[in-house]
Amino acid sequence: MSSLPSELNARVAVVAGTDPELRAATKPQFGHFQSNVALRLAKSEGKPPREVAQRIVDELDVSDLCEPLEIAGPGFINFRLRNDVLAATAEEVRVDDRAGVAPAAEPQRVVIDYSAPNVAKQMHVGHLRTTIIGDCFSRVLSAVGNTVIAQNHIGDWGTQFGMLIEQILDEGTDVSALSLDDADALYKRASTHFRSDEEFADRARRRVVTFQAGDEESLEIWRQLIETSKAGFNEAYARLNVLLTDDDLAGESTYNEALPDVVADLEARGVAVVDNGALCVFTDGFEAPLIVRKSDGGYGYATTDLAAIRYRVQELEADRIIYVTDARQAGHFAQVFAAARKAGYLPDGVVAQHIGYGMVLGPDNKPFKTRDGSAATLSSLLDAAEENAAPEIALAAIKYADLSSGLQKDYVFDPERMTKTTGDTGPYLQYAHARCNQILRAAEAEGFAVGPIALVDESAEQTLAMALSRFGEVVDHLAAELQPHKLCTYLFELATAYSAFYEQCPVLKSGGDVRTSRLGLVAATRDVLAKGLGLLGIAAPERM
Structure with a gap:
């Protein structure tokens, strides 16, 4: 289900011949959205902006979505969505078990390589982000109908x-x-x-x-x-509430027997050549070659990664392969992907992506370490957060802090700030969900009906209804672009819109169809928050 803003934007673009770049109106009297497209087109059309705006308004039919359009100031076009359209859209979200998330038109088989701890070593701060991010990708890509195959490439071989x-x-x-x-x-x-x-x-x-x-x-x-x-590892995964199991293990040793065959194949077809005693794959755009067999006859990470790609394409039948590792490995994976393309192990129709992430920093803005200077263990980070909140809330704080900023950015691990139930935090979203449930429990106790959503006359109701309509589109974008912070931003905006609605629009104290409709908005908000938090791997508590 596309959101109302995107549907409106698309229709205006057809008439205007360019992206109208709809923006939320700055004041209620200007409607819900505004566009300056006429001002941008005026020069190329050789006409005054208001005349261009009038031409667009005359040619555009959005009467099924909007009240009559208005032209303001030097040529801005104002759009006000019809109340019945807003109500119907919010009601569609309320009654949809998927909360507006539509299945992908062409489902794929997606392999996600993440977590990858080392045998005989505790998971440390470096494994926190890969595990949380990879788990989020797994949840989101599964939610839109893809077949997700997790690959936990543990370090179980080597010197x-x-x-x-x-x-x-x-x-x-x-x-x-x-x-x-x-x-x-x-x-x-x-x-x-x-x-x-x-x-x-x-x-x-x-x-x-x-x-x-x-x-x-x-x-x-x-x-x-x-x-x-x-x-x-499984104890840590249970504590992190991630989906990985033993069935997802595919460590370095998995590919041992395939390495000689991969190397022989590359050499036989001339994809790899001997250079200074080592067998190398030369690819455009890289200063040094990719070494697939060392001069002493040994194999390195690159050889294993090529074998893994070949296996994931040929045996797992992957349409898309996603690697979630430290951002500093971007160059390595770019070269491995190039070599795999050259070898034919990565056909043109298969997408390979490296999603890099930044570091977790301590309060001193330096890489998070223990007092003795070693890398902090993952369990010690969880312990630190749980000193400030219950485990479920502490985990929400950690995951949201990790996912809510751009993945490649570093972020400061500040348990006291992260666990607050106010501001842009995971616990704040949990609290909003719990508050929805509180109202719905009270309504049930009084025997009040919940929905349908039919009346959204107040500004706060309209803002909340519009926010609800956007969820499916946000999830689709995340599945395509792998940017979790945009889902986090959306959920925070939804919770903020719900807070304004809660303050400005009495629910239980209203009566008749107004109360029924407002309870429907509360139920839809609860469902979208629960679904969204679930995609982030965060619990949505009934009470807080």
Whole structure:
């Protein structure tokens, strides 16, 4: 369902021959919207702006949406939507189970790569944003009818396992008894041991070779470390209220067996060539080539990423692939995508996107760290927020703070500000939803009917009705452009419009059809807030 403003804007554009750029009217006497399109066209048409405005008004038929149009000042066109149209649009949202969100015309298979913690290490501040953002994308793209396939590309392979396995064998550790915290501490001990003891470092390097060659003792320890880590990851995901499960795991090890085949294929077709002993893919626009096989015969992240793209296109049949990582990896993914296009692993019809995000900053506006200078754990961030609010509200605060600014921007982690129930915060939206429920419970207790929405004579009612009509369009835009802050802005504007309506338009104390209609507006607002918060991964509490 398109919103009234967008429908009106589209119709005016046809007559004007250009975007009329409708804007909300600055004062009620100017109607709901204004356009300066006549002033912009006056020069090219060689006529006074008011004459151009009159021509547009004469040719434009929007009588099914608007009251008679007005020309004001030097040539502005004023639009006032009909009250019955506003009421009918809000009622359509109220009775729609999807709250106005229409299914995509052409549903896609969308692969989203996000979260990606490392085995035997706690999730830290760097995993907070990828997990929250990726989860939001998953919810939104599913809501508009796409098939979403989450891929949690955990770090479960590589040279670090040489030192981990050696440390475990040296200490005689029962890996099955470890928690993720224990494994993280073991990782730190192994790292220190590796740096300080060359004999241990040599053994660790040899262990990597043994492990990757299929040594069963090493593989059993590795498998137990993964099980320990999965339990810790799932605990974090439950606390974050995200949708990831073990079924979504597709770590680096998933692609091990495919790497030689990928490299052989690239070399055989001349996509990759040997340069200074390394096998490289040269692509336009990049100073250095993408190395797919090192001079020592080893493979790096780029090779695994190419194998993953090939798998996601050929086996998962992806139409769109989205990677959610630190913004600083933008160059890497741009080059990987270019190499995949050159290799034919990424056909022209498949979209590949890297969505980068900025850093989480501490109160000093520097990257958030613990007192000892190490990266803060994810659990410590959640703990800090919960010192200021209940878990459900604290999580709303964190997610909204993360998603409400442009993704590539850094943001300051300020639990006290983020958990306030006033201002542009997640808890404020939760409070607006709870207040809707409070009114509806009171109405039910009195036996008052809820809806249909038929009367929106007051300005605050009209503003709220218009805001409700925009939800579906906002969600469609988010699914296409992947900009969650626009949904956050919309929900804040809706909650603000509801607050003004609440203050200016008595609901329970009004009577007859007015009360019925206003209760309908409350119900529609509750439903849209709940749906919108759900798309952000935020709970919509009945009470606060």
